[in-house]
Amino acid sequence: MGDLQIVRAEDPRVADLEASGYRLVGESWGARLHLAEAPDLTRIQQAVAGAEVSGITILELSAEYADAVCDLELANNADYPFTPATFQAPPERESIRGFWASGKRIFGALDGGVLVAVVVGQVVDGTGNNDFASVLSTHRGRGLGAAVAAASIVTFAKEGVREFTAGGAAANAGRLGLVRSMGFNVEEQWRSYERQLLLTCAPGTNLMPGICFARSVPATTSQLKSAMPT
Numbered sequence: 001m002g003d004l005q006i007v008r009a010e011d012p013r014v015a016d017l018e019a020s021g022y023r024l025v026g027e028s029w030g031a032r033l034h035l036a037e038a039p040d041l042t043r044i045q046q047a048v049a050g051a052e053v054s055g056i057t058i059l060e061l062s063a064e065y066a067d068a069v070c071d072l073e074l075a076n077n078a079d080y081p082f083t084p085a086t087f088q089a090p091p092e093r094e095s096i097r098g099f100w101a102s103g104k105r106i107f108g109a110l111d112g113g114v115l116v117a118v119v120v121g122q123v124v125d126g127t128g129n130n131d132f133a134s135v136l137s138t139h140r141g142r143g144l145g146a147a148v149a150a151a152s153i154v155t156f157a158k159e160g161v162r163e164f165t166a167g168g169a170a171a172n173a174g175r176l177g178l179v180r181s182m183g184f185n186v187e188e189q190w191r192s193y194e195r196q197l198l199l200t201c202a203p204g205t206n207l208m209p210g211i212c213f214a215r216s217v218p219a220t221t222s223q224l225k226s227a228m229p230t
């Protein structure tokens with residue numbers, strides 16, 4: 001159990017956190033794409049065209065594809081690098097079925113009718129937020145992540161969106177390469193810090209066995225061991 005703090009890299013609290021025993025457990029970034037008022041989408045559209053000439057179908061997915069999206073995410077979930085700020089929860093079928101009703105927009109790539117790439121985004125207050133993208137491992141490095149991302153940007157841009165956001169783990173070179181290839185600039189760096197909490201049970205209190213309270217103090221390994229039931 002730990003106390004988690006997620007702060008901007010340039011936040012003055014970084015020095016205090018490091019001095020008071022917090023450990024760096026993840027680094028992440030936020031990126032933005034600003035389109036001109038009359039955007040030239042030619043280059044982005046080429047990513048869609050490039051996939052289509054290789055026989056892949058790129059389209060906005062209807063809710064009928066919910067189970068296929070879930071299956072793709074089940075196959076890919078372990079490949080998302082973990083940081084506390086960018087954690088990709090294991091997919092749940094019911095939650096994915098609810099994407100469409102909650103306003104999310106999903107774009108996919110079909111290879112012979114099989115869903116092999118997906119990007120999930122949503123327009124919130126006029127900004128196109130890119131929630132996540134994933135490509136089946138057998139199909140990576142062939143421009144399909146770029147193709148589905150491009151399809152979402154072009155569609156949103158035609159609907160009037162001019163600002164887009166995306167984020168990812170610093171360790172995720174594929175994600176960073178993907179958003180940069182769409183013209184995004186990394187504008188924010190984030191750090192996740194964690195400090196262990198010491199688990200203590202007040203002596204003589206009538207607690208259920210195994211139930212302890214967490215105190216927000218730094219814990220050394222020996223403190224943690226001595227707080228463990230023997």
Ligand SMILES: CC(C)(COP(=O)(O)OP(=O)(O)OC[C@H]1O[C@@H](n2cnc3c(N)ncnc32)[C@H](O)[C@@H]1OP(=O)(O)O)[C@@H](O)C(=O)NCCC(=O)NCCS
Nearest residue numbers: 132133134135140141142143144145146173174175177178
């Ligand atoms: C990230 C991911 C979606 C990229 O999909 P992809 O289809 O392999 O990417 P593309 O082939 O379309 O490549 C798009 C751009 O990213 C770059 N790129 C892709 N993978 C890369 C890698 N591992 N390292 C560096 N750059 C990479 C490509 O060079 C290309 O840039 P370019 O056009 O300037 O050459 C895919 O690797 C994936 O599904 N990963 C697991 C899930 C995940 O981490 N998703 C992202 C978090 S939301």
